[in-house]
Amino acid sequence: MSATCHDTQDHVELKPEFVAHADELISHYPVSKRSASLPLLHFWQETHGYISNQAVEWIAGKLGLNPIQILELVTFYPMFRQHPAGKFQIKVCRTLSCQLGGAYELREHFMKKLGITKVDEHGLGISADGKFSVEFVECLASCGTAPVIMVNDDFYEGVSHTQADELLQKYN
């Protein structure tokens, strides 16, 4: 687990709507503001793509925490990223029912089609143009329609290689 943040993005200016929505999220936790850590991390990542140093510090400041109390969440929870991933993030479920349904072959297919040969320490591979990233994730609770994948927030079930090719066209 890396203990540092890698800032590859310029400092972002936060829009008033962003701050207002963050305050709304905090209001869901009348007993303890700290509970809003995950919601704010999600909201930041959805808006800005990944969790930067600035994100860690801003969220910590907002919730009256030390930055390490936010950073330790980023390094633990698999969904948070410290680097940008692809514009379209393909997550292929690799767990047993999906493996039986051809998940490993499906991931290979995506990697080949996108010309991805290298993956990082979390198994994430990004296409050269930065448009797509491919990674394995664990059971997505749709095991009866294996293999299943997510592309950003969208879910696809029983994905054949032909459908995989169509999805690469669709997200463009």
Added chain:
Amino acid sequence: MPAPAEYRLVFKHIDEPGYTNDIECYLRHGGYEQLKKAFTMKGPDIVNEVKASGLRGRGGAGFACGVKWGFIDPTKNTKPVYLICNADESEPGTFKDRQIIHKDPHQLIEGMVIACYANNVHLSYIYIRGEFPLGAKILEKAIAEAKAKNFLGKNILGSGYDLEIYVHRGAGAYICGEETGLIESLEGKRPYPRIKPPYFPAVLGLYMCPTIVNNVETLCDVKHIIAMGGANYAKIGKPNNTGTRLIGVSGDVAKPGYYEFEVGSLTLGQLINDVCGGIKNGRKLQAVIPGGSSSKVLRAGEKYKIKEKQADGSMIDKEIGLEDIPMDFDTMAAVGSMSGSGGVIVIDDSRDIVSCLANLSEFYAHESCGQCTPCREGSLWMKKITRRLADGHGRLEDVALLKSVADNIAGRTICAMGEACSWPVQSFVAKFKNEFEAKGRAGKGPAVAATNGH
């Protein structure tokens, strides 16, 4: 014998043509009528109905819901009581809660409001796994709709009772499904499970206050218990195994899918052969994981000794095969496994069983939170050993080594993940010893296999 018909209670409207997840549709189908009925009752009376129903938790452990609620006496404690709906649904093989969340969210909200009212809860959260972004949006919309109609919020339906429910998203960690890990996560921390005692949720839960954690399906059942009364609900299913159960079948069957049956009304064989159309492509059954990936595997052809209660109350010993096992909590336990989360994974005889275990071991190694050495190191070694065996780099001694690692985890950890990760290994290795040893013997030596992109 052909399988009995499905008994759709919680799934009544799931996939019904024309049924949508908005509140107007729900109201047209009698929605929120049970909430109105519940408000004519006193909280403790509702708790008693749930006790009488015999409802057992549907999240995995099968703990009696009424008993769990009974641990909390709102008249005696001065702290607020919280209720959390566990919508983390991340036990591999389980895919039922997602159907409710997406297709009938108001059923869950109605069940939750009743459960909260019964236990004098005024603040409640739905903890939904991070990979359900659409599910979270659907629930938020349902909550807003319910609030607009005053089924939620201040002075609900003029009863003087207030309740807020918020949706809280996880972020990709399986251990957030364990209830004390979930609570830590909801407090904004790493989801490190808490040690019990003293941190039983009913005593020291969310914000160190008494807390009820219930699965999505359990909370939906509460609505139906109010509708028919606890005693009538208890007539569905079998004694000590009451009600209906959502079952998801995946893997090598012709018709995988989600179904709802009276608990214990059908056998594993009926489920696989009649309901799910048998094993795919004319192959034969090799193994079944009957209750989510953590449950112990059952091998085709095995025989089990169980006790069966006769009509006159006497017990007889009986030997049954895998296909004869009735799908209920107690029999699944009696044959050495568990009905767990209701996820059935079927494996046919063309599959390399060692690879199947390697897949699951990789899951547990990835998901251990790392607090306890036996679970953190043990799950990692089980992954490495099963992987090298599966990939042809193992040795014969690996089989005994694997077993000894697995045998030294359970009972030595903070949470039940210790059991969850070792049960598959122990049962696969014990029941498929020849297959594991053959892999070890054919192995090319002790090279540790490279990781496979994960």
